[in-house]
Amino acid sequence: MNVVIIGCGNIATYVVNSIVNGETKGIKLHTIVGTPRRTDYLQELSAHANCHWTTDIDSLEWDEIDVMIEAAGQQVVKDHLLTFVKKGKHVLVISIGALVDQDFFQTVYTEAKKSGSQILLPSGAIGGLDAIRNAAMGELRSVELTTKKHPDSLTGAPYIIENGIDMDHLTEDLVLFRGSALEAASAFPENLNVAAALSLAGLGPERTMVNIIASPHIEMNTHEIQATGNFGNLYFRFENKPSPENRKSSYLVNLSVVRTLEDFCRNGGLFYN
Numbered sequence: 188m189n190v191v192i193i194g195c196g197n198i199a200t201y202v203v204n205s206i207v208n209g210e211t212k213g214i215k216l217h218t219i220v221g222t223p224r225r226t227d228y229l230q231e232l233s234a235h236a237n238c239h240w241t242t243d244i245d246s247l248e249w250d251e252i253d254v255m256i257e258a259a260g261q262q263v264v265k266d267h268l269l270t271f272v273k274k275g276k277h278v279l280v281i282s283i284g285a286l287v288d289q290d291f292f293q294t295v296y297t298e299a300k301k302s303g304s305q306i307l308l309p310s311g312a313i314g315g316l317d318a319i320r321n322a323a324m325g326e327l328r329s330v331e332l333t334t335k336k337h338p339d340s341l342t343g344a345p346y347i348i349e350n351g352i353d354m355d356h357l358t359e360d361l362v363l364f365r366g367s368a369l370e371a372a373s374a375f376p377e378n379l380n381v382a383a384a385l386s387l388a389g390l391g392p393e394r395t396m397v398n399i400i401a402s403p404h405i406e407m408n409t410h411e412i413q414a415t416g417n418f419g420n421l422y423f424r425f426e427n428k429p430s431p432e433n434r435k436s437s438y439l440v441n442l443s444v445v446r447t448l449e450d451f452c453r454n455g456g457l458f459y460n
């Protein structure tokens with residue numbers, strides 16, 4: 188399958204290297220899309236991968252492309268996902284936070300059913316979404332996410348700025364936020380991807396609860412998930428090492444994208460759900 192990757196940051200670079208190193212089967216990298224600000228690196232990365240590059244998504248050779256990989260941010264999803272889907276392209280979305288807008292999600296989903304496009308949502312920094320989805324087939328009563336991160340990974344969030352929270356002198360854990368995944372969308376947009384993935388798998392953005400804690404002594408991003416329903420109870424805890432190239436992201440996210448892509452592009456084989 189011919190693949191285009193949007194972004195040339197941490198995740199995109201990892202995926203490109205995995206393809207170049209032959210860790211993925213049945214995938215040919217067609218083009219890397221970046222921003223004009225990063226043209227030098229874009230050229231370097233595409234030369235390494237022996238593929239095309241561009242800073243203009245609209246100039247892509249659509250007839251030659253099967254799969255789009257978004258590894259660039261929520262704005263790219265908001266601006267381009269619908270177009271990709273209408274063209275019948277399969278799309279791997281890593282900035283899942285953009286999909287908590289239910290109207291947008293429904294529009295994309297409806298168009299995908301018409302065009303035959305498949306939208307791939309990697310589990311990213313967490314896992315266990317299969318169990319949440321299974322539980323939602325019955326009576327899933329509650330799903331709650333507690334994310335604990337170092338203050339450095341949370342600074343700059345609109346909620347912190349608007350509330351004038353001093354993140355520089357924390358000596359102990361501080362609960363910053365408790366609310367729905369929908370409320371977290373505007374409060375902590377950069378940290379929303381995990382909450383969004385969880386809510387899409389289960390109770391939706393309005394009923395999935397999110398706690399965000401700043402922890403000055405923590406070394407790994409931690410996500411705890413608790414759910415209850417008529418299946419029983421579940422509890423997952425993820426302690427994620429940061430990605431070597433972007434300390435705000437987790438290495439598990441890179442692995443998750445490559446696994447999702449590989450599972451989709453190779454024909455047959457095992458499929459876990």
Ligand SMILES: NC(=O)c1ccc[n+]([C@@H]2O[C@H](COP(=O)([O-])OP(=O)(O)OC[C@H]3O[C@@H](n4cnc5c(N)ncnc54)[C@H](O)[C@@H]3O)[C@@H](O)[C@H]2O)c1
Nearest residue numbers: 194195196197198221222258259260281282311312380436
């Ligand atoms: N689902 C998850 O669990 C999860 C976890 C971590 C990150 N993410 C998402 O993945 C995204 C990428 O993460 P990263 O660590 O690679 O970030 P990064 O900052 O290292 O890289 C992002 C890249 O996208 C490029 N970019 C931005 N806008 C673009 C555009 N319009 N066209 C082309 N390129 C564009 C930037 O220049 C940059 O190179 C994040 O923005 C985040 O939303 C999801």
